[in-house]
Amino acid sequence: MEHAPWSQKGHPFAAYWNLGCAEANAAFAHLIKQLLRETRGRCVLQLAGDPSAYVFLPVEGWLMTAKVDPDGARQIVDFALPGDVLDPASASMAYAAADVVTLGRGRLAMIPREGWQRYLVAHPSAAGLFARQSAARYARMAERMLRLGKSSGETRIAYAICELFLRANPFGLVTHTPFHLPVTQQVLGEFVGLSSVHVNRTIRAMARAGVLTYRGQLDVVIHDLPTLAAMAQIDPTELQATIIPSPG
Amino acid sequence: MEHAPWSQKGHPFAAYWNLGCAEANAAFAHLIKQLLRETRGRCVLQLAGDPSAYVFLPVEGWLMTAKVDPDGARQIVDFALPGDVLDPASASMAYAAADVVTLGRGRLAMIPREGWQRYLVAHPSAAGLFARQSAARYARMAERMLRLGKSSGETRIAYAICELFLRANPFGLVTHTPFHLPVTQQVLGEFVGLSSVHVNRTIRAMARAGVLTYRGQLDVVIHDLPTLAAMAQIDPTELQATIIPSPG
DNA sequence: CGGCAGTTTGATGCCCGTCAATAGTGGTGG
DNA sequence: CCACCACTATTGACGGGCATCAAACTGCCG
Numbered sequence: 026m027e028h029a030p031w032s033q034k035g036h037p038f039a040a041y042w043n044l045g046c047a048e049a050n051a052a053f054a055h056l057i058k059q060l061l062r063e064t065r066g067r068c069v070l071q072l073a074g075d076p077s078a079y080v081f082l083p084v085e086g087w088l089m090t091a092k093v094d095p096d097g098a099r100q101i102v103d104f105a106l107p108g109d110v111l112d113p114a115s116a117s118m119a120y121a122a123a124d125v126v127t128l129g130r131g132r133l134a135m136i137p138r139e140g141w142q143r144y145l146v147a148h149p150s151a152a153g154l155f156a157r158q159s160a161a162r163y164a165r166m167a168e169r170m171l172r173l174g175k176s177s178g179e180t181r182i183a184y185a186i187c188e189l190f191l192r193a194n195p196f197g198l199v200t201h202t203p204f205h206l207p208v209t210q211q212v213l214g215e216f217v218g219l220s221s222v223h224v225n226r227t228i229r230a231m232a233r234a235g236v237l238t239y240r241g242q243l244d245v246v247i248h249d250l251p252t253l254a255a256m257a258q259i260d261p262t263e264l265q266a267t268i269i270p271s272p273g
Numbered sequence: 274m275e276h277a278p279w280s281q282k283g284h285p286f287a288a289y290w291n292l293g294c295a296e297a298n299a300a301f302a303h304l305i306k307q308l309l310r311e312t313r314g315r316c317v318l319q320l321a322g323d324p325s326a327y328v329f330l331p332v333e334g335w336l337m338t339a340k341v342d343p344d345g346a347r348q349i350v351d352f353a354l355p356g357d358v359l360d361p362a363s364a365s366m367a368y369a370a371a372d373v374v375t376l377g378r379g380r381l382a383m384i385p386r387e388g389w390q391r392y393l394v395a396h397p398s399a400a401g402l403f404a405r406q407s408a409a410r411y412a413r414m415a416e417r418m419l420r421l422g423k424s425s426g427e428t429r430i431a432y433a434i435c436e437l438f439l440r441a442n443p444f445g446l447v448t449h450t451p452f453h454l455p456v457t458q459q460v461l462g463e464f465v466g467l468s469s470v471h472v473n474r475t476i477r478a479m480a481r482a483g484v485l486t487y488r489g490q491l492d493v494v495i496h497d498l499p500t501l502a503a504m505a506q507i508d509p510t511e512l513q514a515t516i517i518p519s520p521g
Numbered sequence: 522c523g524g525c526a527g528t529t530t531g532a533t534g535c536c537c538g539t540c541a542a543t544a545g546t547g548g549t550g551g
Numbered sequence: 552c553c554a555c556c557a558c559t560a561t562t563g564a565c566g567g568g569c570a571t572c573a574a575a576c577t578g579c580c581g
Contacts, residue, residue: 117516
């Protein structure tokens with residue numbers, strides 16, 4: 026994650042989106058070339074209920090999809106990391122089901138939906154990758170709904186850390202490796218359905234218990250993976266197979 | 274919902290799955306003809322983590338996808354109604370992300386995934402309908418995650434009733450029309466993340482307030498739709514456009 | 522008619538939200 | 552370079568919503 030894969034020769038974005046087919050890769054590069062865009066801070070790219078004209082591809086930095094209730098409380102529905110394709114369409118396809126917001130600075134491509142669909146039809150290997158990503162998103166959301174509905178705050182937070190660690194780190198859940206989440210405790214709370222106060226108390230208790238260490242704006246190091254996995258009620262290997270799509 | 278659309282002439286299932294193209298309809302009929310199956314009671318068709326070989330099409334009665342945590346608590350992830358296509362695959366596509374369970378007696382088709390995918394490739398209109406259904410499922414899950422994370426038990430239950438009413442009733446959210454949910458209070462609790470005791474107290478309070486009436490095994494009649502919609506924090510028309518895919 | 526699954530109601534306790542106040546952090550401009 | 556400010560993190564006190572346990576009641580099916 027240190028430098029943009031963008032700078033690589035040949036097919037930009039190749040680290041994340043490799044179809045094993047030179048022509049499909051070239052078509053993909055052509056598709057996003059003109060559509061790159063820089064972002065800084067937290068900025069809203071799409072509002073729920075507005076016309077949904079674009080598919081979003083983060084290249085650097087994360088996006089999130091969120092919904093806001095009438096009281097102003099926000100629930101984060103999912104994150105999109107580099108290599109993911111985010112289509113916020115609702116059942117009607119013409120309007121968005123959720124807000125799309127950037128997290129900090131980064132780079133992304135916004136592709137008109139028609140262009141994206143033409144690309145998928147023309148390149149079955151891309152359609153296959155997209156299908157695996159959709160299945161992965163479904164599996165993630167199912168896993169999180171289980172925690173949201175039935176589990177304690179501790180379990181929800183431990184699970185969220187495991188999920189995001191797995192998604193952001195190609196080596197999976199490893200100990201003693203620092204890793205950065207571009208996420209405040211407030212945002213983590215909006216992800217797991219807890220107040221930022223309770224997130225703080227819980228994560229702090231985990232740190233005191235020696236399970237992990239962290240610094241503000243969430244640079245996390247896992248120390249005791251078995252305990253963390255037990256808190257999250259997961260098997261690391263199994264979870265990885267369930268929620269991480271195979272590339273290419 | 275009284276009699277199976279199955280009994281109709283021509284293309285069985287036509288009431289739910291009409292592609293506006295005779296050939297695609299015929300191919301669909303051929304696809305599921307041999308694969309029909311009766312169900313009774315609550316029976317498990319697929320376990321999370323097992324190989325995921327089939328796509329499920331309920332024809333009569335409902336299915337649910339659910340996940341169970343180590344303590345035995347169950348969270349229902351989504352329901353599948355007649356006309357929906359349920360693919361429980363996880364990121365790896367080879368294994369299921371969740372259990373698939375029937376609710377009471379009914380009829381369904383189980384289609385091997387390869388056959389289903391060949392059908393989608395051969396009939397773009399079917400692929401389009403499937404895409405709209407996937408978007409609808411995403412919108413539903415997002416909407417429910419918002420309630421699960423941020424809302425009171427009353428809001429969650431009111432929302433669940435509105436969602437299921439909308440999905441099961443082609444005329445949308447209408448008052449003074451009895452409608453049947455094949456769901457116990459226990460199951461409703463597993464859907465909205467509440468204990469069956471609390472579901473009972475809440476729904477009973479709604480009945481005392483004159484918002485709705487119901488009888489055991491949930492035959493519901495809505496009396497005061499504005500109040501119910503306010504409890505659920507929805508706009509009925511908007512919600513329908515968001516979570517109900519257009520047929521055909 | 523007995524049994525079983527579902528519904529209803531009460532009593533008790535705790536997890537977690539809310540309010541409030543303090544301390545830390547980074548970014549910006551003078 | 553430092554002062555300032557907005558944002559974030561931390562900690563305490565208090566109350567309420569919901570889980571849990573337990574016990575009757577209902578209706579249905581064999």
